Amino acid sequence: MSKQRIVVLTGAGISAESGISTFRDSGGLWEKHDIMDVATPQAFERDPALVIEFYNQRRKQLYEVEPNEAHYALVELEKYYDVRIITQNVDDLHERAGSTQVMHLHGELKKVRSTADEQLVYTLDGWELRLGDTCEKGSQLRPHIVWFGEPVDMIPLAAELSSTADVFVIIGTSLNVYPAAGLVDYVRPGTPVYLIDPGPMQVSHIPRLTLIREKAGTGTKKLLKELMP
Numbered sequence: 001m002s003k004q005r006i007v008v009l010t011g012a013g014i015s016a017e018s019g020i021s022t023f024r025d026s027g028g029l030w031e032k033h034d035i036m037d038v039a040t041p042q043a044f045e046r047d048p049a050l051v052i053e054f055y056n057q058r059r060k061q062l063y064e065v066e067p068n069e070a071h072y073a074l075v076e077l078e079k080y081y082d083v084r085i086i087t088q089n090v091d092d093l094h095e096r097a098g099s100t101q102v103m104h105l106h107g108e109l110k111k112v113r114s115t116a117d118e119q120l121v122y123t124l125d126g127w128e129l130r131l132g133d134t135c136e137k138g139s140q141l142r143p144h145i146v147w148f149g150e151p152v153d154m155i156p157l158a159a160e161l162s163s164t165a166d167v168f169v170i171i172g173t174s175l176n177v178y179p180a181a182g183l184v185d186y187v188r189p190g191t192p193v194y195l196i197d198p199g200p201m202q203v204s205h206i207p208r209l210t211l212i213r214e215k216a217g218t219g220t221k222k223l224l225k226e227l228m229p
Contacts, residue, residue, distance in 0.1 A: 003082040006227070007165035008074060009183055010087045010094070013172020013197055014216040018065045018093055039147050048140065049131050055143040059109050059127040062091050070171065070216035071097035073224045080229050081167075086158045088173060088180050090145055103161065105154050105180055111144035155179045162186040169223065170195045172216045175203070194223055 012020075037043050038054040075098040077083050085094055085102045090109040094102045112129055114120035116139035133141045146152055162168065162183045168191055175181040175195075184206055187193060195203060196212045196219035203209055210226075212219040 004166040005082040006167045008085045008169040010171045011173025014070050015089045015091055017068045017217050040149050052129050056128050067093040067097035070220040073220040107145040112141040113144045115139045115142050159186045168193045174201050
């Protein structure tokens with residue numbers, strides 16, 4: 001008999017417990033930079049060196065942190081369910097914990113891609129990308145990140161996956177960031193939905209919702225007990 005499918009949408013709150021700073025928790029500044037100066041195509045055109053250095057520092061930080069108990073709880077669920085993770089995060093903490101099915105909506109920090117051909121994506125060796133590092137076509141490499149103002153190409157696949165959930169779980173996201181927040185609208189009617197986040201949010205539109213007002217780590221352990229067969 002095939003396993004029931006759990007689709008999990010994760011946001012910044014799950015990575016924050018590993019020590020990764022989040023944009024929304026720092027008053028609209030990311031590591032003291034205005035978002036428009038480091039995370040838009042226009043910023044990269046205007047000052048590629050600044051943008052590259054900003055992501056180098058984020059990448060360097062990623063090498064210094066480890067997955068936390070929330071990541072490992074989701075791995076534990078794989079023993080009993082077909083677990084598919086859709087993450088808004090660009091880190092690789094889900095993979096490092098051992099999750100086997102992870103879809104990254106907003107790109108991956110440890111990857112870079114060609115500015116001439118976005119299909120040319122490479123895993124960066126180490127944490128540092130330099131101005132002058134080029135793809136095989138001779139064009140500058142850029143972070144493999146979906147910047148503000150760029151299309152989120154993975155959304156149709158994520159929406160399709162969300163519609164296959166037997167259980168839908170949301171962890172560490174305020175459901176304010178679209179289009180990711182709209183994925184819950186694709187969940188089939190009658191499907192149980194669990195939301196783990198301590199912050200205030202508008203959730204009255206979500207039917208069959210179980211709200212776990214906890215941080216990701218403690219909340220995901222509660223979820224694990226709840227869903228254990």
